Amino acid sequence: MKARSKLPGKVVMLDCGTESIAYFEQKRHESLARMIAELKGYEFAGEYDPKCDGTAGLYFVPHQTLIGMDFAAKLGIHTADHLFGGVVPRWFLATKAPVHGLITSDANKPAGWEAGFTSSIADHLLPGYTAFSRQDAYDAGMRLLECGPIRLKDVFAAGGKGQTVARSAAELEAALAQLTTRLSSQWAAVIELNLEDITTYSIGQIYMEGLTVSYWGTQRVTVDNSGDLAYGGSDLNLVRGGFDEAGAIAPTVEAKRAVEAAKAFDCAAQAQYPEIFASRRNYDVGQGHDAHGVFRSGVLDQSWRIGGASGVEIAALRVFKDRRDLSFMRASAFNVYGADAVVPPEAIVHFHGVDDAFGPMLMYTLIAELR
Structure with a gap:
């Protein structure tokens, strides 16, 4: 006991x-x-x-x-x-599914799906569709292929996994075949226009002990122990307050646009699904060019759960709670693969060891600036 x-x-x-x-x-x-x-x-x-x-x-x-x-x-x-x-x-709200609408009004959809959600924030999303059947996913993919290469995503995957780029009908078929192991009642895929030279912004907000902290930053990719691309961490800029305060410290038009997209998605989600409540809200916003050189920007994913940047988030809550004179923190989350990973001085280590399935890893937070 x-x-x-x-x-x-x-x-x-x-x-x-x-x-x-x-x-x-x-x-x-x-x-x-x-x-x-x-x-x-x-x-x-x-x-x-x-x-x-x-x-x-x-x-x-x-x-x-x-x-x-x-x-x-x-x-x-x-x-x-x-x-x-x-x-x-x-x-489906706990997956990537909400970031796009359906290909037709009568397409397969789960109970509770609100069609007005994505239509209200279309300017903050990439061209794309969410599909809840293989046929709808194929039809959506074929329509988008007319505009260029597409990216097919497993809505349940995280950390950059479960994604395939398709450039033809045959490649689309092959990508869809990898998703057929899901339960039919929860089969879902996101199909969206693929971006080249993409920058992924991480925009978020956390709340605890009466304190709200928001941030903007960018993500890094790395190579995992299997030689595949994987989430490598995030470099974040955190301030007291909400998304408006985060946008105020964003230094570029692109960064400000990313914050606005996350804020719009957050507000629309709360309006369409008012039951939602969260102390941790994180949004990935992708920016890059499509196959025709057109600049695109849109929310890629939402996360209302503990995530890859949460070490930085919790460190910021602790700093701002203890130091009322501070209003800004710059810090980074790191995921490092390989047996030769070295722990930097002053790092807050979250994991340093061997996962039998994924190999040796080091995960830590590093605070770079306080003011």
């Missing part, structure tokens, strides 16, 4: 069971949950155990976005003050 905590509450991790979690992700999330417990003055109690923990006095760090308002309520999660992450009413 667990001893009763003498601290005002407990931070617990939560496995929602919707997707398997890699070992390195579990350990990274544990590191971040411990940081949150220290920030809140709570006990870190490991994975949630309903037989021992109950629901009173708990702050949850779910591995995934929580799906279902009733499910969250049974855990005592009613507002953004109760978790690091978010709660959504429908399964």
Whole structure:
């Protein structure tokens, strides 16, 4: 039996069971949950155990976005003050699916799909479609191929994985064949125009202990232990306040446009699905040129759960809580692959070890500037 905590509450991790979690992700999330417990003055109690923990006095760090308002309520999660992450009413809102509309009004769609969501923010999205059947995905892909190469995405994948570029009908067929293992009730794909020389902006907002911090930054790619491209980290600029404050410190027209796109997506999501609540909101915004040299900019993905930049986010919350004289922080998240990875001085390490499935890895946060 667990001893009763003498601290005002407990931070617990939560496995929602919707997707398997890699070992390195579990350990990274544990590191971040411990940081949150220290920030809140709570006990870190490991994975949630309903037989021992109950629901009173708990702050949850779910591995995934929580799906279902009733499910969250049974855990005592009613507002953004109760978790690091978010709660959504429908399964597809926890995936990449919401970033595009359907190819036709009568296309396959899950219960709860709101057609007005993406149409209200069309200027902030890339040309593309979301499909909930293989036939709709093929039809969408063939239509987009008239404009140039397309990118097909597994809506459940993260970290740059599960994506294929197709330049012909045959390549589209081959890419779709890789997605047929999903349950038919949750089969979904995103098909969008492919961008060359893409810059991926990371725009986000976090809330905890009455403090709101927002940021803009860019992502890096690296090569993983299999030789494939993977998420390599993010370089972020964080300020007290909301998306307007983040936009105010963005130095270029492109960066400001990325912040505006994220803000528009966030507002539209809240308007169309008012049940959503989240203490962590992150949006990937891609900018680049299509095959005809036309500049494009659009939201690629939304994340209302713990993510790759969360080490920086939690470090910023801790800094701004302890130092009321500070209003700006520049920091970076790093994912380094290989056995020869070296821990830099002053790094906040979240994982340094070997994942049997992914090999040796180092994941850390590094604060570069405070003012």
